[in-house]
Amino acid sequence: MSDPFSYKNKKVISIGVMKELTGLSERQIRYYEERKLIFPERSAGGSRKFSFSDVELLMDIANKIEDGVQTYEIRQEMIRKQKEQNEQVVRQKMIQGQINAQFGIRK
Amino acid sequence: MSDPFSYKNKKVISIGVMKELTGLSERQIRYYEERKLIFPERSAGGSRKFSFSDVELLMDIANKIEDGVQTYEIRQEMIRKQKEQNEQVVRQKMIQGQINAQFGIRK
DNA sequence: CGTGTAAGGAATTCTGACACG
């Protein structure tokens, strides 16, 4: 839960490089951020910084847009998937909690 | 020989981000390039673009410099290691060539 | 709704040089 993330999720890519990597225009990238589909970090001066996983996400988004899906629908789908994941995590934690209760743990 | 490279060796990081990631000054980073220790790519406009492996390399370099090693020596060491690797590849290819000769291959 | 564009300004990066040592 710490190392695989180091490169793929590190926000280090400028919008100019994103443009080349995704083939999208800066306008499109900024618009998808405005619609809350992507969440770049910001430098001290205000420039956007993206990760490699943002590159993948952006290409998925671009495909859906091409298929006529609206940004609002894409966002709803993302929220739904996120919710599913959270529930999965909660289930896991409950199971782990039962295991701990059964076999005891002390710090 | 294609996928593991995709993130780690992709040159996408600006010098400003490198500065934060490595803790080095822009002056130091540019100087190490001048001494041929690192090889950033350039954008169309001339800005340097680094990879995550450059981040690691740069931190190794910084450690050596702190230990009093000179850039020239670091470079010699890099060249030596590179040469060793090349020889290893050549040996591998020769072995593979013999295998192919023994068992035959046709395209 | 999604995207292009011109506008003006601010942040980022570049190079070559002087300085210290």
Added chain:
DNA sequence: CGTGTAAGGAATTCTGACACG
């Protein structure tokens, strides 16, 4: 040798707005 810095310019990025549809 390795690094800081001020200098001037060019490339990069930012936002808000108008346009089309």
